[in-house]
Amino acid sequence: MTAGVDDAVARGRELGVALSDDELRRIADHLGRLPTATELFAFDAQWSEHCSYKSSREHLKKLPTEGPSVLLGVGEDAGIVRLGEWNGETYGIVVAHESHNHPSQVVPFEGAATGIGGIVRDVLCMGAEVIGIADPLRFGRLENEHCRYVAQQVVDGIAAYGNAIGVPNVGGDVFFDESFDDNVLVNVVALGLVKEKDIIHSRAPEGSVGWDIVLVGKATDRSGFGGASFSSLTLDEEDADQNKGAVQVPDPFLKNVIMRASYAVFAELRANGIVAGFKDLGAGGLAGCSAELCAAGGMGAEVELDRVSTAQRDLPPEVIAIGETQERLCWIVPPSFTPTLLAIYNEMYSLPRVARGACAAIIGKVSDTGRYVAKHCGETVMDVDLEFLTGGVRYHREFVMPPHSRETELERERAVVDAVRVRPATLLARLRAVLAHRDVASRASIFRRYDGVVRGCTAIPPGFADAGVLVPVPGAPLGVAVGIGGNPRYGKIDPRHAAELAVAEAVGHVAAVGAHAAALTDCLNFGDPTVPEQMGAFVAAVDGLAHAARELGVPYVSGNVSFYNRSSSGKHVAPSPIVGCIGTIADVSRIATMGFKHAGSAIVVTAPLELALGGSVIAELLGIASATLPELRYHAFVRQCALVTDALACGAIASAHLIGDGGTLAAIAKMSLTSPRRCGFRVDPKPVAEHAGHEIVWFSEVPGFVVEVVDAASFAELGARHHVDAYDAGEVTGEPDAVIGDERVTLAELREAWEAPLREFYGASTGSA
Template sequence: MEGAATGIGGIVRDVYCMGADVIGVMDPLRFGDPDGPNAARVRDIALGVVDGIAQYGNALGVPTYGGEAFFDASFDDNCLVNVVAFGIVEESGIIRSRVPQEAKHVPYDLILVGKPTDASGFGGAAFASERLDGSAATEKQGAVQVPDPFVKRVLAEAIKDMLKFARDHKVPIGFKDLGAGGISCAFSEMPEASGFGAKIDLDKVNKAFSGLLPEVIACSETQERFAIAVPSRVSRDIVRIFNQKFEMPHLYTGAGAVIIGRVTDDGRFQITHGGRLVCDAAMDAITSGISYRREQSERRRTIVAPAQSSENLKGSLLKLLGSVNISDKSPIYQHYDQEVQGHAVIRPGEADAAVEMFVPGANVALVASIGSHSRIGLVDPYAGGAWSVFEATRNAACVGALPLCITDCLNFGDPEDPGVFHEFVESVRGIGDACRALTLFGDNSPLPVISGNVSLYNQSEKGGAIAPTPIVACAARLDDASRARGFALKQAGSRLVLLGKLHDDLGGSEYERLFGNHGHAKAPQPDFGFEKKLVQLLVAAFANRLVLAAHDIALGGLLVTVAEMVIASSPFDLGAELELDGASAPRLFSEMGGVVAEVSGASWDEFSVLAAKHDVAVHEIGRTTEQAELSVVDDESFSVRIDELRAAHTGRIAEILYG
């Protein structure tokens, strides 16, 4: 729980440090096999993670707008808690995490703000870069940080007041979160980024208790702390905001703002403790990192044989709908508060992306989406990286938004393993090629990757590395939030169309996990040119209100996609009749085949012209009906009532979390 809460706390602090207001987070999660030999531990971890995210995010007043939860045996020993935060700031108000150049002309002080420093999180960054050994869990508990969302809530308001003071008085400041490495990293990175040095006095640090060693004070990762660089002439004013106006020392014993050092011009990082110099190093020696030449070699991961044989189309559809990776995730996201701040337009479970309005009186909305393919990455890491980008951008476009940028969380095993490092290199190459293909802004500019992080050594002492998991989050713009639509079917008599092309590659699919690939072991390969056209078509179609609903063909393939649109049509309970012209099971359950869209008869001609203009083929696959069922007309025709679909889709998430 503490680790998950820390994930929220750390990423939120990063956004605050840019001068932004945090308006939402998303949480892509990875857990082990809930039916495997480690099922009890997997379930305990999953519940702890969900509770940690809920308790921290809800108390902080930041909505959790979405995410994903994926279960696979490769995460038995290493779960993943990735968090993406979104913030809004006026461009002129952006704060940099570096000492301003004005420090060349006037003296600057370094201020530590937040909870008192203790030993929690000492060695946390090093711990995160080790192979985990379950027998040493107790020994490593001290490396886990202890979050406090209530302190953070007050800090967030005090920070807004501090930033207003800096703007009103035209005071250039530097602002940085204390994360990995604590004081030693934050207060070296900020000056070094501008070519300065720093001198820190650990005796001035506010501490939770006495007797801490200097290395603990300097490197512990106590949560809810910030580093600020301000001109000496206003240092007392900044300290007063936190300590007197917001009374932080009275809120939490030992908390507050203290001046612990000053900026120097000698390019060195010096730390004193007890009047003695305990660190004196060149800044670049601390911050520049180390370059390695890693060996890499392609390897084939073994795909575990499925536990059950394939059935007819209807039986396979129902089992896929109930699978742990496809079924209803509301038992997870109902823990989270989506309504706090009052920005939500489309919420979890309603669409492929979250939509939130953040400017009072304006129609513009931020759209946030996630894309990731751990199992495809096992089969083809290059395709896994590319599809992570394309799924995120498709998801944003499926509510009518234009993708503006992405950020990526790159999760892999031990890079000293040549096979793992090959997966890392290929995944990054796939992400890069996908972004270069998405030239969406009227020129040849690629979709920018504006931030990200890398999490390596996700590998146990037993030698099992996690599935290569690049997770991509997309931020997109919707000029008019009223154009957004969820993926629920809207009315009877509409046409259902496939924008894309079905294939029979089952490698890395949920169908393969359950039933095997029947010789179709290749991972789906992206059509880079098509993905750009698809996004542009969807954005234009929503802008002209030609699409009633759109849903990306992801886990489970085409039939699952349409079934989810039927299930979501409550309370109207519409149905769908599909005519699939002899399509085989591999084609119907293969993933990433495109997008299914609902288009009304009144909009059909205009939509067809627009699709032709964007060079996107439109395949009519069926119609919406008043009968509350999914009906498939094919060589193996069948129909399923909507209540049967819903019962299957309920799945087992509640059972996994609560027993």
């Protein structure tokens, strides 16, 4: 032990870093001296949960990450999945996934906006064009005034950023639940397009000793100082104001220009055959980014903090080094290329004219020392071993696996019978209530705030199918679909099973448009990992994610973990494993939206209807406390997905929709309400109800699909080949009515029930499509 060790603890406490006493002692012990403030903040960021995954890493190892579709696996800022070949080139889709939960709770508009900004940089720095984003959102109850505010501001923040940079928003989902009253979840998936041969890596290239480290973007300021460790803290209402300083200020306009300038740099690099390193500045700021770049290449770094463009005079070195000012990226390029790089950003795209102090500037050199050395005003403010800094720390958190309890079949049936007796209603009346439920109601009024069609590559904008579809290579028939899965009501009951269902849901959404599931991406939103029950829920969810991915044969290419989603009152969010599935399509002429296309088509359901109501919308409406989540039979589900994609490809079906929240009858109604020809439907509910023992089965959220069959013979043949037992539920009609048994309602009335709840909150806007 050296003399500085105990002083380091005192200093750490004094500076307010989130490092533990043990961690502070380890750092001082390693350095053999008292760490500087800059060093302490650097370790604080680098060893935070956000950067180091210190509690989660040992469990995340369980997730399958390899497969023939993976061009670049987990490890860099984003993973890359194979899209296909066109004109002799192999194209990849870059996939990144982030959460911006804590900032969005504290400063909803800017927190959500910077969430988009950060993820877009993760995609950009792989050398890719950013082609789409999708947001899974979890809001608190809209009855709560502050939750209403957050739910408005988050959507506006996402819209303001995404629309301005010109990246289409192609999907996502929204749930409202009391467990998010104090902790909103704002996740975002971003997609990019890159040719396999043009991928840029987030590392100092081989032989890059003496190359320039160039910082690009906004002038560094005080905003966002302490962001990484902030996101690993429990939110306290009283601290909220104080924490606002840790949320960065977004500038989507500057990002728009930086993106385009970076595309021009990519072109120059390609033309000159230069290999460079490129990485975005996120958590940990400049030091974190440049340290990780150089560490990944086995190099060292010498950085002059005085050369960093700053917005305020006299910024202390720790703010320049660690502050998380937005819209910044870091290049490592050979000195011969530096003038070209600087000219593109500073002259052709004139960053200094676009935002005050914005520019590209050389701030240091790559060294071969394996150390990160930063100087400020002639003084060395940081001198640490890179491996020690970026290697992070690992914790084994104690955990208690969630208990398993589910009612017997008899109990379940009795609960349904009792609940229905207390609340008698016709099937149609129940359907209206289900369609008006906050988690089923039309999301169109949210999607209309987003630009879903900028870039002109959108084949299916959000709201028209289970997954958004892009045609990213102009002229090529290649398509990419993005589907989302995850349900907080399930998460509360059984995190492991909820995780499995989230994977199946994401995969099913992609199948329903006719795409093949190529890769998964996960964002794990949980409470405090130091609480064994919360950690247990996390471990159970990871087990579920791993199991489902193996069974369905789809690997993970990226992911994110967000812990400490709890309020000071000790309320944790519902365990929320949220999954995105990237689907690829060889021929986009085969895809389909979910709306009914032809009067006279048969409405067919591919899954057996069973009474599993745990976590369902109908259980909530009827007050049924069931703990039995829908059964997921993997082999059967894989066969159903294959049947749907094959049937879409050969034209046997014209539309498909995964049965989700609200169950089969809600799924059928939504296919009618999104019909481009305003087709109605007729369903005879009796046979199924009798077979399953109760008509409530029509709202059971079983994993399966509703499809519109236009060629019955071909569909039957395919069904036999895939061993799927499908049954007829009714038919598509040319009338503007929904007919359920003896009941009839106009589509206009049904539409009103479905659209009104969120339209009243998010506002109407009409088009004429």
